[in-house]
Amino acid sequence: MESDTSGELIVLATDARGARAHVTDEIRDRTGVSVRPISIAELEGCLEGEPPDAVVLVTDDPDAVRTNVERVREETPDTPVVVSPRDGSERLATVALRARATDYVSQDETRLVDRILESVRSHASRDRSEEFRRILAEELPDEAFVIGADGTYLEATVRPESEGLYETSAAELVGTNLGDAFPERTAEELLDCIERAIETGEIQSVEYDVETGEERLRYEARVVPTDRRIGGRRAVVWLARDITERAKRERELRARQAELETLNRINAVVRRVIETLVEAPSRNAIEREVCRQLVDSELYCGSWIAEWTGDGALAYRTGAGEATTYLECVQEGSDDPGRPFRRAVRSGEIQTEDHVLEREPLPDQLQTAAAADDVEAVVAVPITYEDATYGALTVLASRDDAFSESERAGFELLGETIGFTIMAVKNRQLLFADTVVELEFRIDGGETFSFDLSREYDCTCSLEWSGTTANGRTFQFVTIDGIDGETVLEEANDHDSIEECRLVHDRGGGCTIEMRLSESGVRTLTNHGVTIRDVTVEDAVGTCLVEVSQDANVREIADALSAIYENTELVARREVDRQVRTAAERRNLILDELTDRQLTTLRLAYYGGFFDWPRESTGEEVAEAMDVSPPTMHQHLRKGLKTVLSEFFEAGRTTSE
CATH class of the missing domain: 1.10.10.10 (Winged helix-like DNA-binding domain superfamily/Winged helix DNA-binding domain)
Structure with a gap:
């Protein structure tokens, strides 16, 4: 036996008649193993606390064998029990095995001490052996090595189908070191794992990458310490399995989980922003709160809102965040049609740019600014309500691929909500204002039904009221003087802009009709917070009288009307005090x-x-x-x-x- 068993403890328990001195002496003399001789009556107390490595019962009494084997099993189930009678008998052997003794060895057997020590050693390595067998049975390795404590390959086996992946064959690997096969940092990690396995006597696990001629593979290894010394050195059995596909799936799963967590945070931010918009007293307050909350979420490094002036330019209104260098650079080049916020306003759709620092071609100045502010992704969201465009919200992120399809959907809702709220605030300010601004526009030669009818029949068309149905279609009630209802109805049914027309009443020389339109300039004006007081078309010239709040952007309203009627002129602007009635x-x-x-x-x-x-x-x-x-x-x-x-x-x- 080798000296590395010297730390083991064997309890040798005998009955009053048992001679134990010669067995104790022989075990000590031959192996140096620690032996504690006691009487069977003292066995119960000996099992308390730290259990022994093995118990040897020296007795010929069947009842003593049965009682004490069962006692050891109850107190310390993992401790091996060897029954070693002086004389022995078939009956005694049967009792011992039925009581679940680990072994039955008569003292007259020449290998008595060897059998006892084998039971001890079998117990010490049993858990490790079972795990080793499980690895071989359930996780058949792609690679198997025996590696010394210093990291030297002592034996190597690779599956035949995997040999072509490596520049070095398994046979050539023997005798080399981990440092020869892996980068320095990886080799150090693997060597640390080997040392832990040897020091603790327990199986260790480790994952690592292997560079092949074509790709990088991911491996998982089970490092099993072995008692067998090779060349006088401790060693481990290294069982490695290719988990590249599993690792890829796990990375994808983690990425999806991270995206979901981020999306939940984004939705929470959007929800909080929308909740605050309800109470916002003004457009400025709406826009400031949107930018502030987006940056405060720590998901984004910058946010700003630009206003569409209608003459091909965008004017900065408000912003938040620390990406000031990028913002200044963008403002200087705001006329560049390639800027995402300009594309968003012109197209009415969300625009995104990912991997900003890698895009080509990117102006040097803008690329420098993006690097300075750590800007990796940009999203530009048009702020609209129905067919009115108020500007664009631009958001910057330091995350690559920050604006996924789901995230874009959240921003699309936010842009629409901001647009609706701006429109509502404008209407609220106009509704409760004591003094309003009255604007009078002259429109020469429009292309709508009222202009075509006035030009053809020399009649006058007056808008009575315009509104929008639940499904978003616009309808108008229009009174026409100077032409009969049947003629108007016939012309309306042939006009491209009218989806449906109904004659409300016919007075012979005039009539009132209800029209459902595919698009309407009146609707565009109302979306800009305008109250329409009168719209009349006579001699193919239109007069549009509207009311707006005192702080309204008159240029924005005029440009919105000009987008529909090319020849539009603001001919009067008047402040009007409203009559207040109780x-x-x-x-x-x-x-x-x-x-x-x-x-x-x-x-x-x-x-x-x-x-x-x-x-x-x-x-x-x-x-x-x-x-x-x-x-x-x-x-x-x-x-x-x-x-x-x-x-x-x-x-x-x-x-x-």
Whole structure:
């Protein structure tokens, strides 16, 4: 036996009749193993605390064998138990094996001490051997090596189908060192793994890359320490398996998880921004808050908003972040049509640029600025509401491929929400303003239906009201003087801009029609926060009278109208004080307009539940209460309702909501 077993502890337990001195002496003399001789009665106390490496029972009593083997199994299940009687018998051997003794060795056997030590050694390496067998059975390696403690290849085997990947064959590898096969850093990591396996006596795992002639492979190794010394040196069995495809899948999975986490953070930022927009008091506040929150999220290094001036230029409005060098450079070259924010405004679609520092050709100045501010990706989002464009939001990121398809969808929603909120703020400011600005535009020779009709039939067209349906289609109510309804209807059905037309009423020399349009200049104006007071076309010349808030961008509105009607001129700009009426004044005004019969009919219908759903009173019941016929009651009712609604809808000739 070799001296490396000197640290093992064997408890030799005998009964009162057992002679143990000669066995103890022989084990000590031959191996140097530590032996603790005790009586069987002392065995239970000996099992408490740190268990021994092995227990040897020297007794011929079957009951003592059964009791004490079971006791060891209960207290320390992993400790080997060798039953070694002085005389021995078949019955005693049967009892020992049934009690699950590790071995049965009679003391008259010549290899008694060897058998005892083999049981100890078998127990010490059992867990490692089972793991070794599992690796071979379940994870058949692509490569197997025996490597010395100093990193020298002692044996090498590679699967035949893998041999072609390497410049050095398995046979040539023997005798070389890890430092010859791997870069210095990798070799150090692998050598550390070997040292840990030898020092701890436990199987270690390690992953590493292998450069072949064509590609880089990823391997996972199980490093199994072995008790067998080779050339007097400790060694390990190195079992390596190609996990390149698994590692690739794991990287892709981690990338997807990271993208999902980032997308969740982006959606949270977008949601918070949208929530704050609801309470924003002005356009400036909206834009400042958007830029601030995007940068505060730490997902982006810069953000700014540019305003579309309509004359081919974009003017900086507000921004946030530390990418100031890049921003200054972009502002200096804002006329460059290749800039993503210009493309976004012109196309109405999101524009992205990834790997900014690698793009070719990129102006030297801009590339230097991007490097200085660590800008790797850019997204430009048009700020729009329906067909109105207010500008572009530009966001900078220090992440490669930052703006995925999912992230773009979030920014698209954000751009639309900012546009809607800007429009809503403009309308709110206009609605509650005591003083507004009245703008009068002259339009020469438009190409719309009203201009074509006025030019052809020398008639006058006046817009009564324009609105938008739930599905986004625009419709208008237009009164035409100087032509009959049938002619107007026939012309309308042949006009490309009109999807559908209905004759509301025909007065012979004039009519009112309802048109559903594919596009409308009126709708464009309302999207810019404008209240339309009057639109008239006479002699193929249009007059458009609108109201805007005092801080409105008149140039933006004029450019929006010019985009539809080429020959547009702002002919007047006037400040107008609105007439403020209290609720009581408006109520009295309506009452003055109603006849007694109309007021009575409205009151009877209202308090009688005629307007409820389902109705509490029918028209016949209201007519009976008034002592008039149902047609007469309906006539008074409709005229009264028209008077009430006229005060609401036609005060100041408002034509848009």
